[in-house]
Amino acid sequence: QTKITAGTAAFNEALLPIYTAKEKGYFKDAGIELEITAFKGGGPAVQALVSGSIDMCLCAADHVVRLKARRQPAQILVALDEFHSYALMAKASFPGKDYADLKGKKIGITSPGSLTDNTLRYSLTKAGISPEREVQIVGTGGGVPMMAAIDSGQVDAGLLITTDVAAMLEKAGAYRVVIDYREMPYASFGALVLKSWVEKNPAAAKAFTGAVVKAIADLKADPKLAETVLATMYPNFSPSLIAAVAKTAVARTPAGGVVSPDSIKNLNEIVLVSDDTLKPVTVEEVFDPKLGAK
């Protein structure tokens, strides 16, 4: 048994393959004991990764770019979500539908410097709107605090992750999607490890990847399986919500856990907006398809 300590940046449905693999005992079969530790956000999780407190970070894949710049080369063992995971949500009464309508508005992001921040700035800039001067970007934290901010009118719109979006849309007629990033290819979530770790633990890396890839295959084959696992992950969700989440979650998981070049291309673009000291990465650099191959 090899023990792998994994840190999660946030609890979300992209973890579905991990939980499935756990549930089905694939990790055990592969000789891996997986321990999951929760962190508040990607920052601390990545710090823990670099300091060696954890072996693996289940978090936004864009950290590979930053880690490279900080001379801590990392790689994505397996992609868990190949689409951007956020959507810009607002109350149903919010009239706007594209970037021009966001001018002069207050928009909530999870935290400064995060994926939501970068995405918003990137797309606003692309649409010719200055994120500094023409909108007000406010960090409120994700999930419930963001909903509270939208609900109480503190922000006009806010970026929320897929699960939250699904939950909000459950309340018919209360909220609407203003701008949806969820179709954009983006390496949004994955299992990140330092390259040095892979070098030292090639067998464990391969075993882990194999187990997750197997779970993904199972999920794709059996839609009910996703619902069963999600029900254990979100015991407070209603069956209909579970079903909705299951459908998107499975669809978003890349077959074979493969990182696509498109998703890395978008990732490079978005991440680089926020920080000009960074250098883009290539798929080859950050993903080793051999690990997931049979």
Place this chain on the structure above:
Amino acid sequence: MASLMERATSAPQTPGESPAACAPPRVKVVGVSKTFPTPDGGVARVIENVDLTLAEGEFLSIVGPSGCGKSTMLRLISGLTPVSEGRIVVAGREVTEPPPGVGFMFQRDTLLPWATVSENISIALELNGTPPAARPARIAELLKLLGLERYADYRPSAISGGMRQRAALGRLLAYGPELYLMDEPFGALDAMTKMILGRELLRIWSQDAKSVVFVTHDIEEAVGLSDRVIVMEGPPGRIKSEYRIDLPRPRDFRAVRLLPEFRDLCERIWGDIGRHSEAE
């Protein structure tokens, strides 16, 4: 000060007059007992069934061995400590909280440590309603009387024990109550200062016909000042005997000591306390 006067129940008496039995008493203590919890969980009787009447304008001294309950008696009269049994009436009203027009000088000096001598005195003037404009003059007058002119701006920690006691006395005089409760006010003073202030006290008392309960260990002081001296014994504190002091008024605090009656009274009281203590 005026308002305090108004609150008094009876008209001031002629100065120095011997207490008239007909005037309503300033203080009436009826069957009072006081108990305190003891460290071992029991109850100690500290004052037992004391009856006492203080006539309007009377100067009463209490003497007695250490720990017999003199200070406790003053606290009971002042309303700061509730009685356990019996009742106390001050100026016609039963005491449940500190009654108006009562000034209490504690055994321990209780000057506010963060305030200067004159600020400490000033507080009493504020509380008796002296207008701000009149305060500095009154303070200066009192400081002069007490020999503390040069220490007006000193804090209590920077003056001597006797000076602290004089400052506390100054506060009491500044308050100018109808009823003075004084717990060993001259205890830390040298004989000379004591004499000066004793004279002063007699002068103030005879001018305004205030009532005084004066606790002391100095029997000559008690006899020299008082209309009546009560000897307490205890614990539990009881009144053992009472001496009417019929020495002529106005008295001089020093000269009166030369009278043969004075010596005689002192000897009798001394013997009274002595017997008790010696026996114990």
Place this chain on the structure above:
Amino acid sequence: MASLMERATSAPQTPGESPAACAPPRVKVVGVSKTFPTPDGGVARVIENVDLTLAEGEFLSIVGPSGCGKSTMLRLISGLTPVSEGRIVVAGREVTEPPPGVGFMFQRDTLLPWATVSENISIALELNGTPPAARPARIAELLKLLGLERYADYRPSAISGGMRQRAALGRLLAYGPELYLMDEPFGALDAMTKMILGRELLRIWSQDAKSVVFVTHDIEEAVGLSDRVIVMEGPPGRIKSEYRIDLPRPRDFRAVRLLPEFRDLCERIWGDIGRHSEAE
């Protein structure tokens, strides 16, 4: 206690013996002055150029008007307050910090409020190295002497002022120093208790030939107890006059007062202080 004895510089004298000029003095005060800052930023001279010698085994009293610097003198000798000028030698060593074998009873009682009477006394026994087993007996003995048997487990806040003073005296006696510095130790006691304890103090002193500096306002007390009485005047504190008290030893604290020399000495000292105060 034994260790304290050893630290003493000279062999104990015969009890009651008059101080021998040849023995090295217990305390030597040479040209000492003390200044304190005043509230207005100036400097006040509180002790001015005092010279004083206390012979081994001598009983010295200091009297003087309130605020003349008696307490300050004791603090200087105790080493708690540094001198501003001059020097003080205790038991052959110059005082820079509290010297060994000195017991100080403050004017203000300084019992630890959270400790019981017996615990307060016990601390002194701990500090002079009394073995734990011997402490309870010694405490009980002292409490009996002081008439506090029944109050061993009381905290200072639950006993009377005089009882607190006796407890503080008990602590001093428990410490059993070579040099007693006592600042009005009987100030809050009634005449009878004062007499009992005065006798006791004389007995202890004459037994062990300790040296004593005794501050008091009671001239009769000073004369009755001492080998020598110093009259201070001030501020600034100076030694005004000195009286050798050649009354026979051993004395009885009460009986000695009947001697004509006693009366005479008291009158002279009283006159000495009186003149000063009256003039002021």
Place this chain on the structure above:
Amino acid sequence: MSAETDVRPARPFLSPAKVRLWFDRLLVFVLSVGAWYVVANTILDPFWISSPELVAERLWRITLNGDLWWHSSATVWQALLGLALGLVVGFGFGLLLARYPRLAEALDPYIMGLYSLPRIALAPLFILWFGIGLLSKVMMAFSFVVFIFLLNTMQGLKEVDRDHIDLMRSMRASPAFIARRVQLPAMLPWLFAAARISVGLALIGSVLGELLGANRGLGWYVEHASGRLDTTGVFAGLTALMIIAVLMNQAVNLLERWLTPAK
């Protein structure tokens, strides 16, 4: 305001005063839970504040399945260790600084500066230095508590009656003796005030530590519930935290009553 030190008889286990006290407290409890219930059922969506019956039910459930014990024992343990460490180090360092005023004066600004750093921002350093195990959480709690004890020790020492110290000095008591027999008892109110303040901060620190990286603890439970939009879980965790805080504070009160004699 009543300044009466009057008859306080040996109190029986259930004195009328105690019965009344507990009645009062129950009343406050019923009133606040009632208010919560009403608000949750009228003005505010239970999504935001859950509701008392849901929380009670959840607490009951996690009590039965052992989750509550599993999580709260971790949090409490971290808080207690942090408290103990903070007490010892803060008090000891306070004594030391009081002994060397020059050092104290020189360090003062730096101590205050360190104290005021937001612990969350230091998360990376905590992880780096203390890992993500027990130690980092204990240190997080410690990082609050130690300053409270340090500050109160220093202030409390200043307030000790000088005459008491002088008296001991006149009997040539050693500084250690004075510290133990005079300063410590005289400072007890200051130390208990610090303890009361610290209990809350230690719990907050312990929870904060769990956000740095954990897989158990009430902080983790709350955060996890919050990530799942499970408001009831959040409030169940918070309620458990409140109960723990109350119990720990009660322990401080008992200790205080036991150590501080009735003055």
Place this chain on the structure above:
Amino acid sequence: MSAETDVRPARPFLSPAKVRLWFDRLLVFVLSVGAWYVVANTILDPFWISSPELVAERLWRITLNGDLWWHSSATVWQALLGLALGLVVGFGFGLLLARYPRLAEALDPYIMGLYSLPRIALAPLFILWFGIGLLSKVMMAFSFVVFIFLLNTMQGLKEVDRDHIDLMRSMRASPAFIARRVQLPAMLPWLFAAARISVGLALIGSVLGELLGANRGLGWYVEHASGRLDTTGVFAGLTALMIIAVLMNQAVNLLERWLTPAK
């Protein structure tokens, strides 16, 4: 330990003692920055702790372009408002509770429970009730500070010399008079202790509030930098916070020296 209240002449602006003090402080500063420099250049990767020269350069840059002022003014302002509000409410409520001991006893556990709640977990409620503007940050700072003042006020009131209060009562002083003229001055050490503790917590609360929803403030700046793994930014923000904390504490010290007479 020296218990000497000896000659303390009116101090000139630059007394030798003051010069020495500032020399000492400078020494501590140089030593700690030096240690930081050495560590950052040898043992630890600047990725973790940046390095003094980088931070200094960053601070210089954001001072010039106005960012520093922009962010720190927000944080300071929120902290000050929270402090002021906490002082007033905590002290007032403390007086009230001391006046009605029955109420105090009944509320005690609930107060302690509320105090110990991790504020982060309450983020949604803060946003819901106080928005994400100035108010929510002020309330976050307030939510720490108020309890400190409340607890210290209650403890401090217990320690006021009973005889002083009795003396005032014997002169029939009103409770308000006693509060103003006896209890308040006697409690000053307790209030200053609370202020010292609160300065740090107010800053922490203010920064925490900025995590709830903000687009300026040092907390925001640090979080922003941290999100980009920009350690230098994080340390620049933390350094600015430390400096602010030191200045605010110095203000408390000055106030204390001014209000507390030399005893």
